[in-house]
Amino acid sequence: MTGASSGIGHEMAVKLAASRGHVIAVARRADQLKHLARQFKYVEVMVADLTSAVGLASVEARIADASLTPIDLVVNNAGFDA
Numbered sequence: 001m002t003g004a005s006s007g008i009g010h011e012m013a014v015k016l017a018a019s020r021g022h023v024i025a026v027a028r029r030a031d032q033l034k035h036l037a038r039q040f041k042y043v044e045v046m047v048a049d050l051t052s053a054v055g056l057a058s059v060e061a062r063i064a065d066a067s068l069t070p071i072d073l074v075v076n077n078a079g080f081d082a
Contacts, residue, residue, distance in 0.1 A: 001025055002050060002059070002078035005032035009077040017043050022069050026050070026059055026078070044069070050078050 001016070003009030005027035017023045017040035025033050026046045033045040046062060048055035063071055 001075045003027060004036065004077075005029040007079070009075070010036070012075060012077065013043070014039075024062065024069075024071065028055075 001009055001013045001023055004013040004023075004025035006029070009027070010032070013023050013025050013036060017036070020042055022042045022044070023040070024044045024046060025036050026048055027033055028047065028049045030045075030047045033047060037043045037045045046059060048058050050056050050059065062068065063074065
């Protein structure tokens with residue numbers, strides 16, 4: 001779930017985690033993600049800026065890593081600054 005630190009992305013992450021779904025919460029704001037992870041057992045946090053090549057590559061690597069919890073759904077909800 002990209003954009004998980006606020007708004008629709010945060011609310012969707014909360015709903016999925018509350019239903020015991022494993023959520024990988026991705027956003028730039030570490031403080032908000034840590035709060036989400038403290039609330040729910042099944043939340044994995046990734047601090048990443050998806051406007052940077054490094055941030056995007058880290059999320060892509062996590063998605064492709066077959067040794068970790070598999071990903072069934074990607075919600076690309078990250079906003080952008082105009």
